[in-house]
Amino acid sequence: MDLIQTTSNGLRAIHLNSAVIITVVSFVLYYRKNIRIIIKTLPRDLKFLSRAICIFVNVVKMMLNRDTLITLFENIVKKNPDKIIYYFQDTSWTAKELNLYSNKIARIFQKRGYKKGDVVAFLCYNRPEYVGIWLGLGKIGVITALINTNLKSQSLSHCVNVAKCKGFIFLSDFIKEVNDIRESLSPEIEYIVYGSGEFENAAFKLDELLQITEGDVLGPDSPVIKPRDKMLYIYTSGTTGLPKAAIMSHQKLIFIGIGLLKMFSLKSDDIIYNSLPMYHTSGGLLSILPSLIGGISVVIRVKFSASNYFPDCIKYKCTIGQYIGEMCRYILAVPTSKDNSNHCVRMFMGNGVKPDVWKLFNERFKIPVLYELYGSTEGNSNIVNFDNTPGAVGFKPSLIPASLFPISIIKYDEKTDTPIRNKEGFCIRCRPNESGMCIGSIKNDPIRRFDGYVDKNDTNKKIIYNVFKKGDLAFLSGDILYMDELGYFYFKDRTGDTFRWKGENVSTIEIEMVVQKLINFKDCTVYGVQVGNLEGRAGMIAIADTNNEVDLDILAKGLDKNLPSFARPLFVRILPEIKITGTYKIVKTELKKEGFNVNIVNDKLYFKDPVKGFIPITKGLYNDIINGVIKV
Structure with missing residues (x-):
């Protein structure tokens, strides 16, 4: 009897151990990819979490002290x-x-x-x-x-x-x-x-x-x-x-x-x-x-002066430099000198530098660390890339579930300018490498609070409701990003009526208001177009003018008088009509895609020469602009 009982207990133990082994193996096989990612990103994540906790503790301490x-x-x-x-x-x-x-x-x-x-x-x-x-x-x-x-x-x-x-x-x-x-x-x-x-x-x-x-x-x-x-x-x-x-x-x-x-x-x-x-x-x-x-x-x-940047850093023994993407490119254009390595700069921080520009910049100036930031003045969706991963603007620690991380990328319909929602009415998180809108969860704390703008209507336009559950709120950044499987975020584009040029955000509506007065309120639209490999987008105007009534000289002078240099459009396209949707919204997608490419656009195209004003774009001029022979 004892032998039977012992055998029975042994069999139960074997079955139990087998079940545990099968469960563990199944878990490992199912989550093997996540485990691999967690192990690979663990040093990065632990470094970030230790600093994040330090920030949180200090901020809470100061809030308790009522510090300002x-x-x-x-x-x-x-x-x-x-x-x-x-x-x-x-x-x-x-x-x-x-x-x-x-x-x-x-x-x-x-x-x-x-x-x-x-x-x-x-x-x-x-x-x-x-x-x-x-x-x-x-x-x-x-x-x-x-x-x-x-x-x-x-x-x-x-x-x-x-x-x-x-x-x-x-x-x-x-x-x-x-x-x-x-x-x-x-x-x-x-x-x-x-x-x-x-x-x-x-x-x-x-x-x-x-x-x-x-x-x-x-x-x-x-x-x-x-x-x-x-x-x-x-x-x-x-x-x-x-x-x-x-x-x-x-x-x-x-x-x-x-x-x-x-x-x-x-x-x-x-x-x-x-x-x-x-x-x-x-x-x-x-x-x-x-x-x-x-x-x-x-x-x-x-x-800012590109030629004086590193000489100044040497003069004052600076250890930290600031940049926007364009600045790095301008500094690279300065002829090589002894100042390339004869400095004390140990770190650069800023936003907007392209991976290829940073690589060249780092090779020439030998700066150990670049902190690429992403965020907005008014927003709460701010992140940072502090491990020199090329092109990344920040990351989500793999140890933290997506539901607990304050920043998310959701599926977004750019045609309707609204988030895509599931059958329950909630937003849908993008999968790895899938582009979507970057949002920041709004909470009533110093880190995730959203104070918005002076104009309450503008503030309300940047908030979306019932994001992932009923009653929650999020800040709508207006930026399209994607995240890879390691949690790194990459900036892709901006939505809405804003583009970035010369380190400044440019509002197309603001420019259109100026342009319309100068062209006697003809139909027009303003958008940003890519110029070769330059950062940002240059301004371009599309004008509906079938009878050649627009005076381009008046337009050029008016732009110079009424707009800051970074906001003045460089290109003009004269076309028979401007397409609109059924809800009377201007269709810019095709215009942005075609840009000022004289090889595919049959309409009249013009380039704003700093001396002559708007001049026709020929194939030769187009190639010179694209290849950087003509500086813009």
């Missing part, structure tokens, strides 16, 4: 007042000097009656005072709207009006541009001139008041600043329409700053080189926030 960008900068001043924060030309600014300057700005505007929640437009070139002015205004709760220095006419007045600005600070270099739009602005707005030069309607000259104002600690009557209070408006074209004022709260600025410091492992002795415009997120935040939160030194240059 102001209090964090004041901590830097207390700890190291004599640390050089900014280098500019042959001068330098310490943390203490920047603090005193910003205090003066706060006192001046406080005495002028500016209060928490008021908005001031600011139009100025790069310089340390740029930060000092918006930092000082922020100390009394005044929001600064950072204006693109390339704007003029309608675009400029729109940016000031949409933010409901009480004041308008502008460098005296822009007196003409401001005077041209004065009648289109509110009659109550105060004009504040910064620098030499006279403006007839100026409320006061900032330089004069700065000389007689004390920069000591602000008085007890200063307002209480909270983490969710608005600090800046940074304009972005988004995907449609005129520039939109994106809201930048203290909370969001802190998250960006801490993210840069921790994710990129910035050191106290690092020196960042910044020649990007400070009205943009790249030049105005990515280098500036580490200086205000971490005390990192920054070299500020008024404007």
Whole structure:
């Protein structure tokens, strides 16, 4: 009997062990691909997760302390007042000097009656005072709207009006541009001139008041600043329409700053080189926030210069460079010199560089690390590629399920400009290597919060509802991406009415409004076209003109007068009619595909010569443009 019982127990054990083995083997066989991917990406993912946790802990700590960008900068001043924060030309600014300057700005505007929640437009070139002015205004709760220095006419007045600005600070270099739009602005707005030069309607000259104002600690009557209070408006074209004022709260600025410091492992002795415009997120935040939160030194240059980029880095002993894709190409075009390797730059950070350009750039300048960023000023779908994977703009750790990762790529119908949904009405995640719309899950926390724009209607257009379950929300980026099986994200294209050229987002609607006035409101459409291997898309206009009534000379001069250089279309196509859909939407797909290719387009094509204006495109001219013989 005992023998039978023992045998029975043995058989059950064998069956149990066999079942376990079969289950494990089946699991391994079924998930072998995922296991292989997890093992392959484990070093990358662990590195990312350790830094992400560090960012999260620091952000939560600061939120619990009710910290603002102001209090964090004041901590830097207390700890190291004599640390050089900014280098500019042959001068330098310490943390203490920047603090005193910003205090003066706060006192001046406080005495002028500016209060928490008021908005001031600011139009100025790069310089340390740029930060000092918006930092000082922020100390009394005044929001600064950072204006693109390339704007003029309608675009400029729109940016000031949409933010409901009480004041308008502008460098005296822009007196003409401001005077041209004065009648289109509110009659109550105060004009504040910064620098030499006279403006007839100026409320006061900032330089004069700065000389007689004390920069000591602000008085007890200063307002209480909270983490969710608005600090800046940074304009972005988004995907449609005129520039939109994106809201930048203290909370969001802190998250960006801490993210840069921790994710990129910035050191106290690092020196960042910044020649990007400070009205943009790249030049105005990515280098500036580490200086205000971490005390990192920054070299500020008024404007980007390809020939001076690395000589400046050598002069100031910079360790970190910033870029946009076009900049790397411009720098590569500079003749080879000893500066190619005689520098201290250990890291480049930015966005938009093509894999082939980065390879050539790295081979020539021997920079160990490139951090390619992806995101938008207003958005919450921000990622980074920090392991030099060519072409990738970021990644999703393989250890994290797609449902828990805040960024997703969903199937999207570009014809209807809407997400594709399943029979239950929810969005569908794209499979590996399948292109779709990038979205960011919206939650009420510093990392995934979406503050949107000043205009609530614009904000609502960027939110989609009931994404993967009932009641959830997501930010609609307007960008088409795809993700490979290792979790790397790759940028493919933009949807909507925006394209990118010369490092700037260009709104086709904004250009069309200008063009239509110049061509007596004939049917027209504007779109971006590929030019050889250049980054971005150049502007092109298609005009319906059967009777040859359009004066191209007037068009060329009007574009120069009313649009910034990066937004001026380079090509024109004259055609009998412009196709529209049944819902009266212009069909641009075929126009974009054909571009200005004289070999396949039978319509008249023109190229905007910088001297002669629009000239006919011949096969020879087309080849010269495509091959880079003619620079655009």
